[in-house]
Amino acid sequence: xxxxxxxxxxxPELEVPGAPAAGPEAPQAPAAGPPADPEHDPAAPAPLxxxxxxxxxxxxxxxxxxxxxxxxxxxxxxxxxxxxxxxxLRDALTALDARPGPPVPGPSYDNRS
Numbered sequence: 001x002x003x004x005x006x007x008x009x010x011x012p013e014l015e016v017p018g019a020p021a022a023g024p025e026a027p028q029a030p031a032a033g034p035p036a037d038p039e040h041d042p043a044a045p046a047p048l049x050x051x052x053x054x055x056x057x058x059x060x061x062x063x064x065x066x067x068x069x070x071x072x073x074x075x076x077x078x079x080x081x082x083x084x085x086x087x088x089l090r091d092a093l094t095a096l097d098a099r100p101g102p103p104v105p106g107p108s109y110d111n112r113s
Contacts, residue, residue, distance in 0.1 A: 047071040059092040 052064040
């Protein structure tokens with residue numbers, strides 16, 4: 001008869017309270033590392049930290065300012081902001097074409113040849 005409950009020296013294996021169990025079923029100790037920050041949620045929205053330099057054009061600056069809204073939204077909310085900003089920038093460019101500028105000088109003909 002074979003008794004598998006013996007320790008390495010043939011004697012009975014002793015269990016020590018609080019000691020990790022021996023063998024392949026032994027639980028693994030958690031990896032040592034920096035303690036987790038209970039306040040930090042990596043899935044939460046976070047500012048990207050992208051600087052937005054004012055251009056001096058009120059319409060364009062308003063669009064750039066609107067981009068800051070994505071810092072507080074989950075990624076599925078970004079598309080609405082990006083489309084809104086794109087629409088505003090497109091309108092600002094279109095408005096440049098519609099503004100009357102200085103009159104275009106006509107062709108100058110010099111008939112003194």
